[in-house]
Amino acid sequence: MSNNQFKKGELYSFITGKASTAIGRRLQKNFKQANIEITIEQWSVLYHLWKVDGMSQQQLCDATFRDKPSITRLVDNLEKLKLVKRNASKEDRRKxxxxxxxxxxxxxxxxxxxANITLNEALQGVTNGQIEIAKEVLQMVYDNLK
Amino acid sequence: MSNNQFKKGELYSFITGKASTAIGRRLQKNFKQANIEITIEQWSVLYHLWKVDGMSQQQLCDATFRDKPSITRLVDNLEKLKLVKRNASKEDRRKxxxxxxxxxxxxxxxxxxxANITLNEALQGVTNGQIEIAKEVLQMVYDNLK
DNA sequence: GACATATAGTTGTTTATGCAACTAAACAAA
DNA sequence: TTTGTTTAGTTGCATAAACAACTATATGTC
Known part of the structure; x- marks a missing residue:
């Protein structure tokens, strides 16, 4: 790959990820309009619990790509909102x-x-083929850096 | 476009933007290793000032897709680091x-x-054609929501 | 000129991230 | 069993984002 493939302006928008920021803000706004008072970060934790209830905090770290302090505090806030509860594991008392x-x-x-409505808003006019390629690129970027 | 084009798992990763987070973290780490003690958010402001010095805070808001309080505080911190200075405009004393x-x-x-090195790390194995399509999709997402 | 409105920027509050330092429980090896 | 290491989670600190409320200057209209 050439070192010169990016002009500076293109580099910037690729690094700062304004598209995902925009999706996040819109999702937050749509939650608010529906009187759902959670943040998108809290949503991203709940999302995984809806798939598998009773995950440990470490599992939530891996699933959401956050570090342990971030999950500690997100779970703190979800507990305050009475949406989740911490249960000490009986097999491993650290968990x-x-x-x-x-x-x-x-x-x-x-x-x-x-979330589905928001994503359809975001992807208006984008073809399935384009989406597939965009997802592949983002996945490769993530894999290259993790 | 069909409403069912996304399985839930795909939806999640598309919304949360883990790839741009990963690039941001890597850039931060690479700055640190080079003994450059600025955050990527500060970098994103400096980036625009390097192109056009003497922008107003409002212009920086538009350029970086941030709101006014965010720019006020980023400029505060850049001033503390002695990297920029606020000069009152003579034509318009609000600016x-x-x-x-x-x-x-x-x-x-x-x-x-x-930044260029980081981007090349991130995009290893991705073809120019794929990058072009990914950029188009991200731009369309942004335009759909702004 | 006076009043309403728009624009530029600041401050306060809540939530979240990244990093480092920490506690406690589990495990492994001698 | 004692010692050392790994794993799970918490706490403290600095930076940043979103939102609302605020001040001050500029502008448009009567």
């Missing part, structure tokens, strides 16, 4: 298993509907 | 013109070299 409350479980359907 | 200090100017060459 907290994070379980959804009934209210936390109920949020899934509405949140996922809004 | 601060942000000008680079000599030290701020000197940083450009080393920073841009590191």
């Amino acid at each position: 907290n298993l994070i379980v959804l409350s009934p209210v936390g479980k109920e949020l899934e359907e509405r949140c996922m509907e809004i | 601060n013109l942000i000008v680079l200090s000599p030290v701020g100017k000197e940083l450009e060459e080393r920073c841009m070299e590191i």
Whole structure:
């Protein structure tokens, strides 16, 4: 690959990721309009718990690509909102298993509907083929750097 | 476009933008290794000042896709680091013109070299054609939501 | 000129990230 | 069993983002 493939202006937009910031802001706004008072960061944790309830904090770190302090504090805030609860693991007393409350479980359907709507807004006019390639590139970038 | 084009797992990674986060972290790390003690957010402001010195804070907001309080505080921190200075505009006394200090100017060459190296690390194995399509998709997402 | 409105920037609050230093439990080896 | 190491999670600190409320200057209209 050539060293000169990027003009400076292109470099900037690729690094700063303004598209994902824009999606995040729109999703947040759409949650708010639906009277769902959670942040997109909290959503990204709940998202994984809706798939597999009772994950440990370390598993949430791996799933969400966050470090341990970030997850500690996101779980703190989700607990304050009564959406999850920390249960000490009986097999390994170092572990907290994070379980959804009934209210936390109920949020899934509405949140996922809004997330799908948001994504369709974001991807208007983009073809499936283009999306596939964009996803591949982003995955390769991630793999190159992790 | 179909409403069902995204399986949930794909939706998540597209929204959360882990690739741009990974590039940002790597750039930060590469700055640190080169003993350049600025954050990537500070870099993204300097980047525009290197192109056009003396921009107003509002112009920096538009260029970096940040709101006004964010720019106020980034400029505060850049001033603390003696990399820029706020100069009151003589034509319009509401405006601060942000000008680079000599030290701020000197940083450009080393920073841009590191940014280019980081981007080449990130894009190993990705073809120019794929990059073009990824950039188009990200631009369309941004335009759809702004 | 006086008043309403728009623009530029600041401050306060809450939430989140990155890093380093820390505690506690589990495990492994002697 | 004692010692050392790894793993899980927490806490402190600095930086940053989003949002709302605010001040001050500029501008448009009557």
